[in-house]
Amino acid sequence: MAQHEPLPRDPIAEARRNWEREGWTEAAGPMAAVTSIMRAQQLLLARADRILKPFHLTFSRYEVLALLSFAREHRMLMKKASALLQVHPTSITNAVDRLEAAGLVRREPVSTDRRAVNVVLTDRGLETVEGATRALNEELFLTTGFEEHEVKALVGALSGFRARCGDFAPPAGRPDTAHEDPPRKSAC
Amino acid sequence: MAQHEPLPRDPIAEARRNWEREGWTEAAGPMAAVTSIMRAQQLLLARADRILKPFHLTFSRYEVLALLSFAREHRMLMKKASALLQVHPTSITNAVDRLEAAGLVRREPVSTDRRAVNVVLTDRGLETVEGATRALNEELFLTTGFEEHEVKALVGALSGFRARCGDFAPPAGRPDTAHEDPPRKSAC
DNA sequence: GGCAGATAGTGGTACGTCCGACTATAACGG
């Protein structure tokens, strides 16, 4: 996971200065924000994968298990999993292939639609995801170092962005944020 | 790039409710923040790659070109590029292979160290990166929809996180932030 | 009823990332 030794300076701040020096002052801030998100994701994913290694899981496979653990009867259509995790159907196929090979889920036909496939969490899968969730909570989520207000700012700004990108329908009835209503456009 | 139709509700907010229902209230916020970062990165990367498609570039290859365009003489050691972009050396090898095949960069030996290799931006590479930067500025960075205060919050929270993760040495001499000095620990 | 179009899932391919192993070279220490 790129266990580099720390750099003397923040390369993103440096890039921002370059942007401003070129006269792209308007774009410099968002550029830094976008780059920061990219880099943070890389660090977080590497850390999650390292934590999940003892469980023989990757983060994306864990996400499938976690989703199933909250589903009715621990069962879900491939299609629905793909939609909720917001990944391409083939990614779900890939993940389920490996999870099934590990005995953590199994595929089941759907009686009402012979095209569709249900993914079902096995007992071993449930056990595994419970342990993995405990590990992730303790070793990742509780130690991100994000402060309360930072969490709030991150989730807020990013959920706005995701909604604008068509990720999900904007929360129509939220009167507490109605005052900043003018929906910022965003070409995705 | 997962051109899903929008979901009725935000799956991350849903996950957060699940977390809280299970009693993991402390971890729920950071979990939502981490997941939001993951998903935002996915959307941003897909969008960047789409914008760069006409240039026959991907975002990671663009990053290499952009880095070179700001370097002295448009020239940099592979090792240094790897360190500044914070990716594994093999990723740079991969990117440079493709950029070289496209005639946008070329490898040059280093006279003082026969192990090392310099990457040099070609004229075509410079032209390309200039066009690509214009496109990214106009179609991505200027249209993220992030507001001023959101950019500030994102960059601030994430640069703190990156610094804690050992990404780069914390900005030692910044008296304006000295008042919140107690360095939050973060196990990376 | 039957055909056109939509939908669920999969196989194959391309790309980016990482890791481990390896080569070649440099730097250090006795």
Added chain:
DNA sequence: CCGTTATAGTCGGACGTACCACTATCTGCC
């Protein structure tokens, strides 16, 4: 000076993601 250690870069493989094409099936409409 020579052996040990560290460093720069590459190769091969594993994994996750996306896209395209394809099959099987369902749905809707005439």
